[in-house]
Amino acid sequence: MAVQCKPIPALYTVYLLRSTVRHASLYIGSTPNPPRRLSQHNGLVRGGAARTSRTKLRPWEMVALVSGFPSMTAALKFEWALNNPHISVHIPSSSRLAVSTQVKANGQPRRPSKSLTSVVSNLHLLLHVPSFARWPLKVHFFNRGVFNAWEKWRTTATEQLRANLAVVTDFGREAASGNETEAAREVKDGGGLHTWGIHALPLDYEPIKEYVAKGQDIFEFERQGRCVVCQEEMQAGEGLQALCTNHGCDGVGHLSCWSRHFLAGEYTESIMPVLGHCPKCYGVVLWGDMMRELTLRVRGQKDVDKLLKRKRRGGANKAAGKA
Incomplete structure (x- = not known):
């Protein structure tokens, strides 16, 4: 069976649902589209899960989620571990809480x-x-009570999370009336409307459009220059080449060089960096953001063309043949 190579998805999440009728009823799932998935759980569109289909527990609200998974498979592994912490092999026996x-x-x-x-x-x-x-990964909380429960545990836990793990909150629902349904997408904010919570999450690659366009300009016209780390001349089409994420910087380097440079200051045996500084602009570069552009460039040309609103080469050639 052939292995399908896809770019890192624009969004894939593992979410926590809570019944608005019975707060003790919780459900954990995964999805690339939280608003659509919530509608399915609430019976507004087809789909959902049998465990959330009981009308006396509806509507459900999505109170928290984790985003930033590099693939659907990665999200499913995390979802399974969170649903089965008592037997998950990802949790050492000595650390097991459930x-x-x-x-x-x-x-x-x-x-x-x-x-x-x-x-x-x-x-x-x-x-x-x-x-x-x-x-x-990034952790999102959309309910103040759930976030308070997280904070209570976090401040007393023995093990601390890495300092740069993003934890964001959006409690816009508290300004809205009624339950979290498809109608509760916006709340009044200073006289205007503010899209909040899961409805404000980007479902496509639009947030990195400028970064993707920069990469297309550099690599299509073979303007890589020298590797920002080892200073060797970059050859088009030879190996994986990554681009600095910072606006205005065109620093390009071998993927292995970037990795070695980022890990140089860490006292760890890890082979995957988290972040580092660009040798050219000295700005902070998040490894995950860099990999999203790289995989999109080498594996997702269709997604790139759609994002940049460009005609596909195949379609253009076909049209030319008909002419």
């Missing part, structure tokens, strides 16, 4: 019941285990 006290008919440990405290504590745990600690 313990099964019952056994299923097949002899396997039964999944412990979820509580808000158990979910946020295991989320915190997964974010610093070796399997996920260096991924370019």
Whole structure:
């Protein structure tokens, strides 16, 4: 079976749902499109999950999520670990917080019941285990009570998360009336309307459009120049070449050189950097952002053409042939 090579997705998330009717009812899932998925769980469009289909628990609200997964498979691994922290191989036995006290008919440990405290504590745990600690993840909270539960655990936990892990909040729902449904997308903000929560998340590559355009200009016209790290002349089409993320900087380097440069100041045996400084502009570069542009450039030309609103070469040639 052929392996499909795809670019890092614009968005893929693992989310936490909570029933607005019964707060003790929680559900964990994954999706590239949180607004659509929430509509499915609430029965507004087809889809959803059997566990969220009970009308007496609807509507559900998406109170938190983790974004930045490099693939659907990566998100599914994280989702499974968060749903099964009592048996996940990603969690060392010595660090395990969830313990099964019952056994299923097949002899396997039964999944412990979820509580808000158990979910946020295991989320915190997964974010610093070796399997996920260096991924370019971001944690979002859309409910103040859920965020407070996270903060309560975070401030007392023995293990601390890396300093540059992004944790963002958006409590716009508190200014709106009613439950989180498709109608509750906007709230009044200073006389205007503000798109909040999951509805404000970018579902496409639009936030990096300028960065992608810069890369296309440099690599299509073979303006790489010398590697910003090793100073060797960059040859078009030879190996993976990455571009500085900072506005106005055209620094390009071998992927291996960037990695070695970023890891040089770390006392770690990791092979994947988190961030570093560009040798040319000295600005901070996030490894995850750099990889998103690189994989989009080498694996997602169709997505690039759509983002930059360019006609595909194949389509242009076909049109020329008909003429």
